[in-house]
Amino acid sequence: MTQGIHTIDTGFVRPRFDAAYLIVENGRGAFVDCGTNHAVPRMLAALEDAGLRPEDVDWLILTHVHLDHAGGAGELMACLPNAKLVVHPRGARHMVDPSQLWAGASAVYGEQVMESTYGRLRPVPVERVVEAPDGHSVDLAGRSLHCLDTPGHAKHHLAVHDARTNACFTGDVFGLSYREFDTANGPFVLPTTSPVQFDPEALHASLRRLVALNPSAVYLTHYGRVEEVGRLAGDLHAQIDAMVAIARAAHGKPNRHASLVEALTALYAARAIAHGWTEGRDALASLLAMDIELNAQGLEVWLDRA
Template identity: 50%
Template sequence: MSPSSQLPPTRDYDHGITCVDTLQERPGLACCYLLQRGDDVAFVEAGTAHGVPRLLALLEARGIARERVRYVIPTHVHLDHAGGAGVLMRELPAAKLVAHPRGARHLIDPSKLIAGAQAVYGTAAVQRMYGEIAPVPESRVIAAEDAARLPLGDAELQFIDSPGHARHHFCVWDPVSRGFFTGDTFGLSYREFDGPGGPFLFPTTTPVQFEPDAWMHTLDRLLSFAPQRMYLTHFGSVENVPQLAQTLRAGIERYRTIAGQLAAAPNRHAQLVAALVADALRELAMLDAPVSEARARKLLAFDMELNAQGLGVWLNGRA
């Protein structure tokens, strides 16, 4: 297959930022971001190994030598964000991998990440979804502590510890665009749902570290920067940040309430899934989102399954 045939869908934003659809599972589900600042280049997120050829094809198509990529920056070590990091780093000889201190060791030795994913999905499914999950040499890894700064071109990126979705999560502040690369910390928002009422934004409570109080504090910190936009991994750039932050806070509180109400319910997991789907459908109806209920259910099925699992883990931790 020629490099041109692997070119992914992209959207160019201002400030040298490109959203790269890595085509995980379906278009519009997950992206990486290509940052170009002067002679320096970085990828925020690594996606899965299946997407690595697309990222490399994009570099070639834009005339960017692989040696110019200075950083690969997964926001956290969930495999849809970091599973392809080792494979991508093999192809970028000058790059450093920048990771949260709690997550760096799992990218150096991904055996626990692999075992955990296999326990949930099974070995065959993990291979299908993520492909090769390769280690990254420790000498090529930077563990970015809270408030750490790294140069990129004539500017710098700042890393903000961002618990709530996961304890191994940071957000990346880009002062040039006045935006954060938020991973999963600013929720999920698929562009198929955009309509007259604006974006549909909802929390992601993927197992196993949903912490609603910590998440609220993280949102306070992010808003203290007065960001003009958020670059979501799932999916793309959103603006009107203060209003969307309120939407996300409300969603987190509804999730907390739903989980509490169903804590002792029989068939709890199935009831959590049903309640979360119903919550999403109500929100979509209020926004007059341009999708049918059947289409919405299909697009949200995987997320709501994972969200229900995460809320179940959170409930078990409170017991």
């Protein structure tokens, strides 16, 4: 725990893969993201560990409505009698009526996988949903949490700037940094372009906006608190450009998807080795298999749209 910020492992996929956060101030709480339905017991346990009750939570703030961040929002809100849900205006309707989210994901993964992986999505009553446009401020017992419109990964993405600590909760806009890749050179990071709204120029702009705050740290969903914000942002900018170049080189190839997967794996492996990663390409490919696949899909959607 750092200055009232508690990291919660939601248990999604593997340990230290998917985080949510609890911010505590003067006996009141705010969650940032919540994982899936299966994470709800962990969220409530985190409250108990922090000495809070469910009725002490004022806010659930979602960085965006992708299911590894927000799938359990309805179930969690049902346990928090006094909380309001804060979400980007573009994502609010999906919390009130999650049928479109469910249908889209089910078309890819199938109903059975959706049920076992995420659990059935529960609507949030409209009167409990607060839309947070750029600059919206959430008051947590006198602690200001500012919502920043940060597209690039998704059009409905916001980051949360905690004025008390000058730290940012960045969802997926500041990339992925799994603790398995930490070396003597610090944390390793890569962008996430998962379908369907990757926008490289918007992502570059969002990163520049976050860095301009000179934050003490950023809190990633995948995974945890990292510092060295300027260096990591530079790494992300360079990789976004490299990934765009990879996508353009693969455009028109009959084996486009396989080419993207191979080239992305090579990119991340080369950068990880240069960072001091010694476990080898196969271990990297195994740990990043889901992310590489989603990044390849996201680049393909971007290519087709462009």
